[in-house]
Amino acid sequence: MAVLHRVAADDQILLDGLLAGDDHAVASLCDRYGWQVRGVLTRTLGSTLDVEDLMQETFLTIVRKCSTLRDRKAFRPFVVSVAIRVARNELRKRALRRFIGLDVAPELPVTPPHDPAARQAVDRVYEVLSRMDADTRVAFVARHVEGFELTEAAEICGCSLATIKRRLAKAEKCFEAMSRGDPVLSKLLNAEGRRGP
Amino acid sequence: MSELLRRAAGVLLRHVEVREEDRAHADVRARVVRLARAERRRRPMRMAVLVFAPAAVLAAVLAVVLGRVREEPAVAFVVGETRAVGLVGGYLVPSGAASLPVSFSDGSTMVLMPSTRARVTSTTARGAQLLLESGRVECDIRHLPGAAWAVSAGPYSIDVIGTSFDVTWDTQRARLEVQMRHGAVRVRGPGVDDGVELRDRQRLTVGGDATASGTTAVPTIESAPVGVTSAPAATVGVSAARSVPDVATSPVASGSEGSMAVEESPTTAGSAEVSNGEVVSWSQRVARGEYAVVVSEAEARGIDGVLGAASMADVGALADAARFVGKGSLATRCLHTLRSRFPGTARAASAAFVLGRTAEDAGSSSTALGWYDTYLAEAPGGPLAPEALGRRMLALRRMGNTGAARQAAEVYLRRFPNGPYSGVAREMTTP
Known part of the structure; x- marks a missing residue:
C-alpha cells in the first residue's frame, strides 16, 4: 500500500522523481x-518468453533516457516507444535465432483459455505478422493495437509520417495476400469484423 | 484506418492474455530499482575516471620510463601434505574422508573439507581468488598491507583483507554460510546486494529456499561462539546493515514494538547499534524490494498482533510485501484490516483497489468490479482512478456486459484520453 499510495498523482510528478533519481x-x-509494458511486449512479440527481462530492459532504458524527453506531457507515448523499440530489437534477435534453429517459444496464453477458436485466431494473426519485417510489425502494433494516432505512431517507431504510412500499407498488403490464400484466416477476420469492438 | 488491420488488432486485443503475475512484477520492480540505483552510483565514478584517467596514464608512462615499475611475483601455492605445486584453474578435490590443505607463499592457508570442490581461479601479488563450487573451506588469510583475497561461491563473493573464517556453499539449496573466527570480511550477492560486513564470530546465512523460489533471500546474522548452532538469529535488513558491529552473544527481543528489525535488536551492554543507527521502516524496505524481510519480521512478531496494533503505514507496507512474495491470504487480511481500522483514509480507499486486483487475479471479475466501484466512490480523483476505471471497463467486458463496458470505455476516454487504457477504450468505443 505504501508503494501504491506513493504512486505519483500524474506523469509529471513521476518524471520529476525519475529525473531526481528517486x-x-x-x-x-x-x-x-508494468501492465502496459508487458502488454506491448507480449502482443508485439506474440510470446511471453523472457518478457520479464525485456520489461526490465524497457524500464531501465526509460530511467536512463527520460532526461531526453522533449515534451513532458508525452510521457506515456515515450514509455510505449521504448517498449516498442525493445520489442523490435528482440524481434530481430529472434529472427536470427530462428534462422539458425535456436528459437523455441512457449505457447502464448489466450483468453478465454482452452478456446480453440481464440487459439486459432491468435495463431493465424501471428503467422501473418511473422512474415513481416520488424519495422512493419511494430508500426502495426503502435497504430492499431496500441491505438496511437498516425503522427504519434510515427514518433514512437522513430520514423516519418510518410514512412509509417508506407509500413502500414505494407502490413495491410501482407494481411490481404495471406487472407486470399488462407480461407480460414479470411473467415476469422470477417468474423472479427462482424463482432465489432 | 484499414479495416483489415483493425480486425487483426482486434483479435490480439481480444484474445491475447496479458498476465500480470504479482511475483513476477515484484521481481522486475525490485531488479529495476536496484539496477537503476547502482547505475546512479556508478555515474560519478565514471566522471572521475574520465577526469583522472589521462593523469593516471601519464603517471604510468612516466613510471615505466623511469624504470620504477617492478612487477612483483604473484603468490604461489602448494597443495596437500605432499606440497604439490598448485596450478591456477586446476581442481582441488580432497580424496575420501581427508581434508586438503592449500598453503600460499604469503603464509595464508585454506583447508578444503571432504567432498569439497574448488579452484584457485587467479593469483596476484596481493592475494588469490578461490572459486568454491561446493562444500566447505576453512580460510586463514594473513593480514598484509594491500592484501586482496576473495572467495566466490555461486552468486556470492566474499572480499577478505586478513582474517580467519569458514565458508560453506550448498549448491543444491543455493545457500551460503560464512562463519567468522576473527577479522572481517564483506559478503555480496543476492539478498546482500549492498554488501554486508561480518566481524568476529558472526555467522551469515543467506540464500536457500527463498532464493531458489525466486524471492528475495533473507540473510540472517548470528553472533555466537564458533560451534554454537542454536543461538538466536537476528534478521538484518541488508541494505541497512552496511556494517554489523562486533556483537557479543545477543539475544533478540522478538516481541518488541515498532517496524524496524534493526531497532528491535537490543544487544548486551557495550555493543554498538546495528546498521549505524539507520532507521528503516517497513515502507522503506518495501520500496527497496525487501518484501520477504518484512513478511518474515511480521510473522516472527505474530500476524494477529501486528494487524491489531501496527500503524497504518506498517499494515500497508505488510500488505504490499505479502502480495509481492505471493502470500495472497496475508495480503488480503492486511487490506481488510486497513479498511476496518482506518476507514475514510486514502489508504483504505487504495486497499479497496488492491482488493479488486486480488479478486481479478483470483478470476472473480464481479468481486473485482465491486471493489473498483468502492475505490472510485471513495477516491474519485485519486491517483489510482485511471487504473480503477480501466480495470472496471475490462472487468465488465470479461463478464460479457458489452453495453456497460462500452459506457465505461466512454467515461474512461472522457476522463483520461491519454490514459494507459485509452487504446483499449478506443477499440471498445469504435463502432
Whole structure:
C-alpha cells in the first residue's frame, strides 16, 4: 500500500522523481506502467518468453533516457516507444535465432483459455505478422493495437509520417495476400469484423 | 484506418492474455530499482575516471620510463601434505574422508573439507581468488598491507583483507554460510546486494529456499561462539546493515514494538547499534524490494498482533510485501484490516483497489468490479482512478456486459484520453 499510495498523482510528478533519481519514482514507474509494458511486449512479440527481462530492459532504458524527453506531457507515448523499440530489437534477435534453429517459444496464453477458436485466431494473426519485417510489425502494433494516432505512431517507431504510412500499407498488403490464400484466416477476420469492438 | 488491420488488432486485443503475475512484477520492480540505483552510483565514478584517467596514464608512462615499475611475483601455492605445486584453474578435490590443505607463499592457508570442490581461479601479488563450487573451506588469510583475497561461491563473493573464517556453499539449496573466527570480511550477492560486513564470530546465512523460489533471500546474522548452532538469529535488513558491529552473544527481543528489525535488536551492554543507527521502516524496505524481510519480521512478531496494533503505514507496507512474495491470504487480511481500522483514509480507499486486483487475479471479475466501484466512490480523483476505471471497463467486458463496458470505455476516454487504457477504450468505443 505504501508503494501504491506513493504512486505519483500524474506523469509529471513521476518524471520529476525519475529525473531526481528517486527510488520511489522508479518503483512507481514499474507499478504504473508494468501492465502496459508487458502488454506491448507480449502482443508485439506474440510470446511471453523472457518478457520479464525485456520489461526490465524497457524500464531501465526509460530511467536512463527520460532526461531526453522533449515534451513532458508525452510521457506515456515515450514509455510505449521504448517498449516498442525493445520489442523490435528482440524481434530481430529472434529472427536470427530462428534462422539458425535456436528459437523455441512457449505457447502464448489466450483468453478465454482452452478456446480453440481464440487459439486459432491468435495463431493465424501471428503467422501473418511473422512474415513481416520488424519495422512493419511494430508500426502495426503502435497504430492499431496500441491505438496511437498516425503522427504519434510515427514518433514512437522513430520514423516519418510518410514512412509509417508506407509500413502500414505494407502490413495491410501482407494481411490481404495471406487472407486470399488462407480461407480460414479470411473467415476469422470477417468474423472479427462482424463482432465489432 | 484499414479495416483489415483493425480486425487483426482486434483479435490480439481480444484474445491475447496479458498476465500480470504479482511475483513476477515484484521481481522486475525490485531488479529495476536496484539496477537503476547502482547505475546512479556508478555515474560519478565514471566522471572521475574520465577526469583522472589521462593523469593516471601519464603517471604510468612516466613510471615505466623511469624504470620504477617492478612487477612483483604473484603468490604461489602448494597443495596437500605432499606440497604439490598448485596450478591456477586446476581442481582441488580432497580424496575420501581427508581434508586438503592449500598453503600460499604469503603464509595464508585454506583447508578444503571432504567432498569439497574448488579452484584457485587467479593469483596476484596481493592475494588469490578461490572459486568454491561446493562444500566447505576453512580460510586463514594473513593480514598484509594491500592484501586482496576473495572467495566466490555461486552468486556470492566474499572480499577478505586478513582474517580467519569458514565458508560453506550448498549448491543444491543455493545457500551460503560464512562463519567468522576473527577479522572481517564483506559478503555480496543476492539478498546482500549492498554488501554486508561480518566481524568476529558472526555467522551469515543467506540464500536457500527463498532464493531458489525466486524471492528475495533473507540473510540472517548470528553472533555466537564458533560451534554454537542454536543461538538466536537476528534478521538484518541488508541494505541497512552496511556494517554489523562486533556483537557479543545477543539475544533478540522478538516481541518488541515498532517496524524496524534493526531497532528491535537490543544487544548486551557495550555493543554498538546495528546498521549505524539507520532507521528503516517497513515502507522503506518495501520500496527497496525487501518484501520477504518484512513478511518474515511480521510473522516472527505474530500476524494477529501486528494487524491489531501496527500503524497504518506498517499494515500497508505488510500488505504490499505479502502480495509481492505471493502470500495472497496475508495480503488480503492486511487490506481488510486497513479498511476496518482506518476507514475514510486514502489508504483504505487504495486497499479497496488492491482488493479488486486480488479478486481479478483470483478470476472473480464481479468481486473485482465491486471493489473498483468502492475505490472510485471513495477516491474519485485519486491517483489510482485511471487504473480503477480501466480495470472496471475490462472487468465488465470479461463478464460479457458489452453495453456497460462500452459506457465505461466512454467515461474512461472522457476522463483520461491519454490514459494507459485509452487504446483499449478506443477499440471498445469504435463502432
